[in-house]
Amino acid sequence: MEQTFVMVKPDGVKRGLIGPIITRFEQKGFVLAAIQLRSIDRALAERHYGELKEKPFFGELVQYLTSGPVCAMIWQGEHAVENARSIIGKTNPVEAAPGTIRGDFALDIAGNIVHGSDSLASAEREIELFFGGAVAA
Ligand code: ATP
Numbered sequence: 822m823e824q825t826f827v828m829v830k831p832d833g834v835k836r837g838l839i840g841p842i843i844t845r846f847e848q849k850g851f852v853l854a855a856i857q858l859r860s861i862d863r864a865l866a867e868r869h870y871g872e873l874k875e876k877p878f879f880g881e882l883v884q885y886l887t888s889g890p891v892c893a894m895i896w897q898g899e900h901a902v903e904n905a906r907s908i909i910g911k912t913n914p915v916e917a918a919p920g921t922i923r924g925d926f927a928l929d930i931a932g933n934i935v936h937g938s939d940s941l942a943s944a945e946r947e948i949e950l951f952f953g954g955a956v957a958a
Contacts, residue, residue: 833934
């Protein structure tokens, strides 16, 4: 069964949104395979978002991700990567539809409260980075 990596970012944790976000994933039918509340250091944040290194907002992004604890999770289900992206909603909360997590809980792209892997390859890479590989659900 497919697995994907999801992370409640520091602003989501600070705002008490871990519970509502987990509820959305459970209601959708996903099964939680692993969960970890942790801080991430600069090196891990830079590796996680390595593809965005050249973007003008990269420094701000790393600063944001290291500003407090995150909640890292592995969710399992059919088409896990695509289904997770669909309930998370578009990257920019301004464009995210109501009913999606970002559409309902976030205002600004620089604080969009949650991350979900954008492909199977990214999911595998990110699960390895945060959990040392796939975990049985
Ligand atoms: P994520 O990887 O967090 O799930 P995404 O795949 O939807 O997001 P990406 O284009 O990979 O979108 O951007 C990664 C993250 O970088 C975004 O979630 C957001 O936090 C931040 N970001 C993207 N564009 C901007 C921007 N223009 N200004 C500030 N931050 C941005």
